[in-house]
Each structure stands twice: as structure tokens, then as C-alpha cells.
Amino acid sequence: MSGRSLNISRFLTVRAAIVAVLLLVVAVLPLFVTGTDARYVLKVLTFVGINVLIVTGLALLFGYAGQVSLGHAAFYGLGAYASAYVTATLGMPWFVGLAAAIAVTALGGLALAVPSLRLRGHYLAMATLGFGEIMRIVFVEASSITGGPDGFSGIPLPSLGSFVFATPQSIYWLVWGVAALAIMISYNIVSGRPGRSMRALHGSELGAMASGVDLVGLKVRVFVISAVFAGVAGSLYAATVGFVSPSTFTFHFSVVLVAMAVLGGTRSLAGPAAAAILLTLVSFPDIVLPGLSRDILAVVQDWEVDIYALVIILVVLFLPEGIAGAGRRVLGLLRRGVVEPSGSDSGTGQRGDEA
Amino acid sequence: MISSTGLFQGRHGKTVDTPELLQFALAGLKNGSIYALVALGFTIVYASTGVLNFAQGEFVMLGGMLSVWAYSTLGLPLPLAGLLGVLLTGLVGVIFELLAIRPRKDGDPLALIIITVGGSMLLSSLARHLFGPTEKALPRFSEGSVNIFGASLERQSLWIFGIAAVAVVLLTFMYSYTRLGKAMRACAIDRNAARLVGIEPRMMVTLSFGLAAILGGLAGLATTPLTQTAFNVGPSFGVKGFAAAILGGLGNPFAAVLGGLTLGLLESMSVAFISSTYKDAISLIILLLVLFVRPQGLFGGSSRQKV
Amino acid sequence: MSLLEVREVTRRFGGLTAVDNVSFNVPEGEICAVIGPNGAGKSTLFNCLTGFDSPDAGTVTFAGRELVGMRPDRVVRAGVARTFQNTQLFEEMSARENVMVGCHAKTRAGFVSTALRLPWTVKEERLAAEDADRLLRLVGLEEWRDAPAADMPHGLRRLLEIARALATQPHLMLLDEPAAGLNNSETEALAHALYRIRDHGATLVVVEHDMGLVMEVSDQIVVLDRGCKIAEGPPRLIQKDPEVIRAYLGEEDPEDV
Ligand SMILES: Nc1ncnc2c1ncn2[C@@H]1O[C@H](COP(=O)(O)OP(=O)(O)O)[C@@H](O)[C@H]1O
Ligand SMILES: [Mg+2]
Numbered sequence: 001m002s003g004r005s006l007n008i009s010r011f012l013t014v015r016a017a018i019v020a021v022l023l024l025v026v027a028v029l030p031l032f033v034t035g036t037d038a039r040y041v042l043k044v045l046t047f048v049g050i051n052v053l054i055v056t057g058l059a060l061l062f063g064y065a066g067q068v069s070l071g072h073a074a075f076y077g078l079g080a081y082a083s084a085y086v087t088a089t090l091g092m093p094w095f096v097g098l099a100a101a102i103a104v105t106a107l108g109g110l111a112l113a114v115p116s117l118r119l120r121g122h123y124l125a126m127a128t129l130g131f132g133e134i135m136r137i138v139f140v141e142a143s144s145i146t147g148g149p150d151g152f153s154g155i156p157l158p159s160l161g162s163f164v165f166a167t168p169q170s171i172y173w174l175v176w177g178v179a180a181l182a183i184m185i186s187y188n189i190v191s192g193r194p195g196r197s198m199r200a201l202h203g204s205e206l207g208a209m210a211s212g213v214d215l216v217g218l219k220v221r222v223f224v225i226s227a228v229f230a231g232v233a234g235s236l237y238a239a240t241v242g243f244v245s246p247s248t249f250t251f252h253f254s255v256v257l258v259a260m261a262v263l264g265g266t267r268s269l270a271g272p273a274a275a276a277i278l279l280t281l282v283s284f285p286d287i288v289l290p291g292l293s294r295d296i297l298a299v300v301q302d303w304e305v306d307i308y309a310l311v312i313i314l315v316v317l318f319l320p321e322g323i324a325g326a327g328r329r330v331l332g333l334l335r336r337g338v339v340e341p342s343g344s345d346s347g348t349g350q351r352g353d354e355a
Numbered sequence: 356m357i358s359s360t361g362l363f364q365g366r367h368g369k370t371v372d373t374p375e376l377l378q379f380a381l382a383g384l385k386n387g388s389i390y391a392l393v394a395l396g397f398t399i400v401y402a403s404t405g406v407l408n409f410a411q412g413e414f415v416m417l418g419g420m421l422s423v424w425a426y427s428t429l430g431l432p433l434p435l436a437g438l439l440g441v442l443l444t445g446l447v448g449v450i451f452e453l454l455a456i457r458p459r460k461d462g463d464p465l466a467l468i469i470i471t472v473g474g475s476m477l478l479s480s481l482a483r484h485l486f487g488p489t490e491k492a493l494p495r496f497s498e499g500s501v502n503i504f505g506a507s508l509e510r511q512s513l514w515i516f517g518i519a520a521v522a523v524v525l526l527t528f529m530y531s532y533t534r535l536g537k538a539m540r541a542c543a544i545d546r547n548a549a550r551l552v553g554i555e556p557r558m559m560v561t562l563s564f565g566l567a568a569i570l571g572g573l574a575g576l577a578t579t580p581l582t583q584t585a586f587n588v589g590p591s592f593g594v595k596g597f598a599a600a601i602l603g604g605l606g607n608p609f610a611a612v613l614g615g616l617t618l619g620l621l622e623s624m625s626v627a628f629i630s631s632t633y634k635d636a637i638s639l640i641i642l643l644l645v646l647f648v649r650p651q652g653l654f655g656g657s658s659r660q661k662v
Numbered sequence: 663m664s665l666l667e668v669r670e671v672t673r674r675f676g677g678l679t680a681v682d683n684v685s686f687n688v689p690e691g692e693i694c695a696v697i698g699p700n701g702a703g704k705s706t707l708f709n710c711l712t713g714f715d716s717p718d719a720g721t722v723t724f725a726g727r728e729l730v731g732m733r734p735d736r737v738v739r740a741g742v743a744r745t746f747q748n749t750q751l752f753e754e755m756s757a758r759e760n761v762m763v764g765c766h767a768k769t770r771a772g773f774v775s776t777a778l779r780l781p782w783t784v785k786e787e788r789l790a791a792e793d794a795d796r797l798l799r800l801v802g803l804e805e806w807r808d809a810p811a812a813d814m815p816h817g818l819r820r821l822l823e824i825a826r827a828l829a830t831q832p833h834l835m836l837l838d839e840p841a842a843g844l845n846n847s848e849t850e851a852l853a854h855a856l857y858r859i860r861d862h863g864a865t866l867v868v869v870e871h872d873m874g875l876v877m878e879v880s881d882q883i884v885v886l887d888r889g890c891k892i893a894e895g896p897p898r899l900i901q902k903d904p905e906v907i908r909a910y911l912g913e914e915d916p917e918d919v
Contacts, residue, residue: 118647118650122468127642137633188777192783193766196766199755202752203754204751206714207751208763210738210745210746211829212739212767221773252476255473255476258469303480305476305477305479306477308473309474312473317470318458
């Protein structure tokens with residue numbers, strides 16, 4: 001018995017080591033990005049980090065609580081415009097813009113979540129889709145605030161006090177730092193009481209209610225948190241790119257986000273993060289394969305939408321557990337190796353996640 | 356405010372007289388007929404599978420695009436081109452069901468939502484590869500317009516009313532009097548019972564997708580001469596058709612038609628009296644209001660979840 | 663005073679009156695059985711008692727508090743737990759996690775405190791896990807602790823749902839057909855579990871078809887037929903009640919029993 005718990009703690013140490021190595025890789029990556037197109041590569045990697053942040057919020061909402069959102073691009077946009085308005089138009093510091101993005105998306109999430117409480121499944125999906133489209137129209141039409149269809153330019157770079165995140169490296173570290181923080185927060189949430197009730201909600205609403213879970217409060221909270229993650233991502237996006245326009249915050253992007261969450265798999269944070277990285281890089285294959293010819297690049301970009309769509313359909317049909325499911329299987333084998341070489345039935349972890 | 360000459364005052368100070376109002380109403384009914392066809396498609400698939408087909412709007416796009424292709428590329432005469440376009444759209448609906456819906460045997464609603472969303476994206480993207488990114492037009496079925504109490508109505512609008520009306524009548528006839536229609540209804544009510552009396556539910560699901568696609572295709576064919584079409588018009592038709600279906604009450608064909616016409620009227624009246632800036636937002640706002648306040652629809656009975 | 667007082671509860675579905683003016687009391691510490699043919703309205707009655715459905719008329723008083731109109735999770739917090747005729751487990755979660763969800767009402771770690779991993783939340787988690795293990799032992803499921811609920815055999819799933827209900831620390835438990843699908847030895851184990859639960863201080867209301875079990879465990883029986891209460895009393899009397907025999911056997915001759 002004591003031998004086994006010793007092994008389990010050894011396994012946990014292995015897991016912690018994996019996480020530490022991953023963090024280190026992400027942290028030192030910019031130091032190895034050199035050469036003529038270093039700026040471009042770092043920009044793309046920063047963009048990957050922004051998507052990881054949004055998809056982490058979607059993983060909580062969709063993967064853990066089982067609630068669909070086809071309107072997350074709208075929260076991303078709300079955060080971006082709120083932050084842009086506060087920093088560029090009002091001339092406030094970036095962290096005030098960030099706070100505004102958080103406040104506005106929290107309110108937006110609340111405004112959508114509360115009346116949607118009765119809705120589930122496809123009705124909820126449609127309501128979020130409708131909300132997203134309305135927000136997109138607002139982004140276009142409320143031109144005195146948003147700059148209309150031409151977009152909003154001249155947004156200042158992110159800064160903290162007198163420090164301005166001016167180099168591509170510092171922006172990369174900022175974005176990935178925030179993303180890592182969001183994943184850590186999410187990890188704590190999903191491995192504790194709130195995460196358990198989210199998974200219960202996903203499993204059986206009746207069962208969750210009969211266990212004393214306040215579904216109303218739970219759904220609203222998860223929705224708001226996931227909206228705020230998208231809003232923070234929006235604020236980072238606006239400040240790092242310096243320009244936002246409505247064409248970024250479309251239904252199409254909402255679907256791409258869902259594709260990432262689906263490919264990542266349910267009840268996981270690592271899976272969706274990996275999927276966000278993979279699917280974002282599909283748009284930039286020249287980053288992964290630097291020698292790629294322009295023609296191939298053009299073909300890939302031309303078929304990008306089809307790739308996303310096929311990923312969605314094929315994953316749901318043939319790999320419903322997504323990347324996380326595959327990861328769990330591998331980790332299961334690994335653990336059996338570490339914990340019980342005999343390979344007998346071992347306890348599954350209590351954590352809902354392998355991240 | 357109603358003045359002595361019977362003028363209505365719009366919010367922007369623009370005045371709307373009676374023929375003009377009629378003009379708006381007719382335009383609303385014309386759009387509403389299109390929405391009704393799309394809403395019927397939603398309803399048919401929903402009744403047989405319990406699934407909302409998020410790709411429904413793409414059938415409208417395909418109906419237009421394939422007809423244009425048959426007309427300009429194949430050089431078929433317009434009636435034949437339209438027929439071919441609609442039938443091919445129906446075929447796409449069947450293939451979509453066979454390839455993307457049927458393999459997911461457990462029918463998990465969350466999974467099917469996502470599959471149809473992916474399907475929607477795929478269909479529109481494939482249409483772009485096949486037919487290009489530009490807008491496409493089709494000649495009107497008949498030129499000119501008629502005068503109705505001072506309002507002028509394009510003859511193409513009459514075609515739209517006609518096509519929608521015939522589709523609804525045929526559908527009603529099929530559901531009430533043909534073996535196939537009865538089988539589909541039986542299946543929607545109770546799958547296992549249907550299987551017991553020798554109806555294969557899977558077949559009915561496939562057929563319902565085909566039928567829904569044909570209805571969408573008809574809508575696309577009828578509206579393309581007026582509004583043109585392009586690979587990316589699907590989602591907007593889908594959302595409006597769904598708003599119509601939910602406004603009426605999902606699952607009831609008549610309610611779907613009523614919902615479509617009501618939505619079309621509401622939309623054009625709001626343009627007449629409020630503003631055209633947010634025209635596209637109107638149906639979305641109606642959609643959200645209905646979802647939040649009365650998800651069973653205006654014409655649907657109350658429903659309660661069974662525990 | 664009775665722990666649970668059901669007064670003139672009525673629930674209609676369209677033209678059908680599923681529960682028709684039903685009243686009864688359940689004294690503290692007793693096991694009360696609700697029996698009746700299929701469709702008699704037993705599950706509907708349970709739903710009305712636990713906030714999953716609201717009666718068209720009538721009141722439900724639990725320890726002096728009105729339950730009608732309360733949300734299901736509030737009813738649980740008030741001390742009334744239930745199980746379902748169709749088990750409502752969290753299939754992908756382990757048995758232990760299923761029971762830990764039941765601890766939800768008695769724990770308080772929220773999103774912020776959990777996100778910050780405050781020390782008291784960690785301790786609360788450990789205590790909840792210990793609680794869950796204790797309850798799994800109580801219903802005899804300790805060996806299934808780490809197995810997903812989906813992998814458990816049918817009979818044991820019902821026991822798991824009971825353990826989850828117990829985790830809410832209820833004063834009153836409502837069990838909807840807990841023995842359905844259990845074999846003889848499992849039913850025997852269930853009967854023991856029911857006694858143990860009552861000895862721990864919970865009052866029980868059980869919907870059950872297994873007459874052997876009903877006669878063995880219950881102090882009081884309420885008989886429903888087509889929504890109406892047709893009899894009420896201790897098992898010995900109910901067994902002989904001609905109305906009850908007729909309800910169960912239709913028009914057949916009661917002498918055959
Ligand atoms: N949500 C509902 N809508 C309509 N009828 C219902 C609903 N729930 C139950 N019923 C009907 O009420 C009657 C009682 O059902 P139920 O309470 O499940 O019976 P029991 O549990 O005693 O077998 C049945 O005729 C059933 O069909
Ligand atoms: Mg029952």
C-alpha cells in the first residue's frame with residue numbers, strides 16, 4: 001500500500017516535470033527565434049498564445065460544463081474594442097483598458113447567460129450565435145466608438161507602469177504569461193469543487209440538481225469566466241496588433257474556436273490548448289516548415305476553412321475524445337509502467353485532467 | 356402619429372403613406388416566404404431527428420449556385436437549370452446525412468450540432484472552390500412588375516409566393532395522404548413503434564434531409580434572380596430561417612410558415628418605421644427575444660420537460 | 663409533529679390528473695413505502711415533493727418549511743435528498759467523484775477560492791473525499807471507488823445513487839424504485855442499507871414494486887392508484903385491504919391471491 005502511494009507520488013512528480021519542461025520550452029522559445037523573419041514568427045506565436053487563452057475559457061464552458069457557445073468571437077471583440085477605446089480614445093493606461101475589457105465582457109456574458117439559462121443544446125447554440133451576430137453588427141454600425149467597418153487603429157502597445165511591451169519578445173512573454181496564468185487558474189478550478197459540479201452538470205442536469213448543485217449560479221459563473229478569458233485575449237490582441245476591425249470577430253472565428261475545443265477533447269485543458277496551437281498554425285504553415293514554397297503555402301491557405309471544417313466533422317465522428325482522449329490513453333500506459341509494472345487495474349486519477 | 360391624410364410618421368421623421376406601406380408589406384411577405392421555406396427545412400429535420408441542422412442555410416446558397424451553374428455553364432434553359440439545381444441540392448442533403456450525420460449513431464445532440472456547424476462551413480467553402488468567390492445572378496423567371504393598390508410588385512416576387520405556396524401545399528399533401536409522408540410522421544412520433552410496423556427510421560432521417568435540402572434549394576432558386584447569391588450567403592439565411600421556425604414554434608410546419616411570414620413583415624416594417632441601419636439585427640433580436648421569453652414559439656403549445 | 667406533511671397535492675398533465683388530492687404524513691425516523699401500479703403517479707408525486715415539478719395545488723411541509731416552489735437544489739439544502747427511477751449518475755466520473763458531488767451542498771469552495779487554491783479549500787476537498795469513501799463503504803461499493811459510473815453493473819448503480827444522496831446529509835430520503843433490476847442478494851443488501859440509513863437518523867420514503875422488500879422494511883404504506891390515494895396503513899393491514907388487491911389485480915377475483 002505504502003509502496004503504491006509512493007509510486008503515485010512519483011507519477012505526480014513525473015507529471016509536474018512534464019509541465020515544468022513545457023513551461024520552460026514556451027518561455028525560452030523566443031530566444032531561439034532568430035533570423036530575418038524573427039518578427040513575423042514571434043507575432044504568429046503570440047497569436048497562438050492569444051488563441052490558447054480564448055480556447056482555455058471555451059474548454060471550461062464546453063469541455064467541462066457541456067455548454068455550447070457559437071458566439072465567443074463576440075466576447076473577444078468586446079474585449080478588444082473596450083480596451084482599444086479606453087487606451088486610444090480615452091488615453092488611459094493599458095491595465096485600465098484590460099480592466100475595462102474584463103468588466104465589459106463580464107457584463108456581456110452575464111447579459112447573455114442569465115436569459116439563456118432555460119436554454120440548452122441547440123437552442124443555446126442559436127442564442128449565442130444570434131448574440132455574436134448582433135455584436136458584429138454593432139461593431140460595424142457603432143462607428144463613433146468602434147471606427148465602423150474600417151476598423152480602429154492607433155491602439156497603444158501594452159504597458160505596465162512605465163514599462164512598454166515594445167519588442168516582439170516582450171509581447172510574446174506577456175501573452176503567454178497571461179495564457180499560462182489562465183490555464184493555472186482553470187486547472188485549479190477544474191480540479192476542485194466547482195470543476196466537479198461543472199462535470200456533473202455535463203453528465204446529468206437532473207443528477208446535479210438532486211445533489212444540491214445550484215445550476216443557475218454555476219452556468220452563469222462558467223459563462224462569465226469563459227467570456228472574460230476571451231475579453232482578456234481581446235485586450236491583448238488590440239494592444240499588440242494596434243488595430244482591430246469587425247472582420248476579425250465573425251461567426252466564422254467562433255466556429256474555428258469551437259473546432260479547437262472539439263479537437264482538444266472534453267474534460268481537459270491540455271488537449272484544447274494543444275488543439276489551439278495546432279489549428280492556429282494551420283494558417284501559418286511556413287512557421288512550422290520554413291522552407292515551404294509559396295505555391296504550397298497559397299494552396300494551404302486557400303483550403304484552410306475546409307481543413308477546419310473537416311477537422312470538426314471527422315473528430316466528432318471518429319475521435320470524440322479528441323487529443324485529450326489520445327493523451328489519456330498514452331498517459332495511462334505510461335502510468336501503468338511507472339506505478340504497477342504488473343499492469344493490474346489501477347486507480348484512475350481523481351483530477352479531471354492530465355494537464 | 357396618424358395625420359388627417361392617413362400618413363404614418365416614422366422615427367426619422369420620414370413619412371410613410373399607404374401605398375408605400377403596402378410596398379413594405381409586400382416586400383416583407385416576399386422575404387417571409389423565403390424564410391418560411393428555410394424554416395420548413397429546419398422543422399422537417401428537427402421532427403425526424405431532434406437535431407437543428409445548422410447547415411440548412413447552405414442549401415439555400417447551393418440551390419442558387421447550382422442553378423446558376425446549370426444555367427450559365429451547362430447552358431440549360433432556365434426551368435431545367437432550376438430543376439437540376441434544386442434536385443442536386445436535395446442530393447447534397449442526402450449525401451450530407453449519409454456521410455456526416457448517420458455515422459454518429461448515438462445521436463448525441465451536442466455532437467450533431469457541431470457536425471452540422473462544420474458541415475455548413477465545409478459546404479460554403481467547397482462552393483467557393485467550385486464556383487469562385489464572386490456574386491452570381493440568374494435572370495428573372497418573368498420580367499416587369501404588377502401594380503397592386505398603388506404598390507408595385509415585381510413579377511419575380513409573385514414567383515416566390517407561388518413557389519412557397521406550392522411547396523407548402525405539396526408538403527401538406529405528402530404528409531397527410533402519401534405512404535411516405537405518413538411513414539415520416541410516424542417515425543417522428545415514435546422511432547421504435549415505426550420500426551415495428553416496418554418503417555426504417557434511418558431511411559426517413561435521410562429522406563428528411565433530402566426534403567429539407569430541396570426546400571432550401573427552392574428558396575435559393577427563387578430568390579437568386581432578385582438578390583444574387585454567393586458562397587457565403589448561407590449562414591444569414593440559416594439564422595433567419597431558424598428565427599422564423601422558432602418564432603412559429605419548432606416542429607410544426609404551419610407554424611413555420613406563419614413564423615416566416617411574420618418575421619418578414621416585422622423586418623420590413625421595422626425598416627419602414629425605425630431604421631434600416633440595423634435591418635439585419637432585427638431578425639436576430641427577434642430570435643433572441645423569442646428564445647428568451649417564449650422558446651416554444653408564438654404558435655406552439657407549452658411544453659414541459661419530463662423528469 | 664410529522665417530519666413530512668403532504669397536503670392535498672394535485673398535479674395535472676393536460677386532461678390527465680397524475681396526482682389527485684394526495685395527503686399523508688411521514689413521522690421522523692420511519693420508513694414509508696409508496697406503492698401502486700405503473701402510471702399511478704408515484705414518480706410525479708416524488709417530483710412534486712423535491713422541487714423537480716410543482717403541483718397545481720396542495721402543500722408540502724418539511725420540518726415546518728414549505729417545499730412547493732423551491733428549486734431542487736434548495737430542497738436538497740433544506741435536507742431532502744432523492745434518487746431517480748432512471749438513475750441519473752455522472753457516467754464519466756468515478757464512483758467517488760459521484761458521491762463527492764453529493765457533498766456539494768455541505769461544502770463551500772467557490773470559483774475564486776478554488777482558483778487561488780486557498781488552504782481551507784484543499785482541506786475541504788480532502789474531507790469530502792474521506793466522506794465519499796465512508797459512504798461508499800456504507801453501501802458496499804468501496805471496491806468501485808475509482809471506476810467510472812458507466813462501468814458499474816446496473817444494481818450497483820442504484821446503490822451509488824443512494825450513496826450520493828446520503829452525501830447531502832439528508833434528514834429525509836426519497837428513493838424511487840431502488841430495487842428495480844436488483845437480484846435477490848442485491849435486494850437483501852439494499853434492505854440492510856436502508857435499515858442502516860434509518861439507524862443513522864434519516865427518514866425514508868420509498869417507491870417500490872418488490873412487495874417482499876416493502877413488507878419487510880416499511881413502517882407505513884401509502885397506496886396510489888391512478889393518482890388517488892386508495893389506502894394507507896401498516897403493512898399487515900395493507901396486505902389484506904380489498905381496494906388494494908383490486909387495484910393490483912384489476913377485475914380478477916381477489917380470492918385468488
Ligand atoms: N411530464 C409529463 N407530461 C405528461 N404526462 C406525464 C408526465 N409525467 C408523467 N406523466 C403521466 O402521469 C402518469 C403518472 O406517471 P408516473 O408518476 O411516472 O407514474 P409511476 O411512477 O407511478 O409509474 C402517467 O400516466 C404518465 O404518463
Ligand atoms: Mg415511476
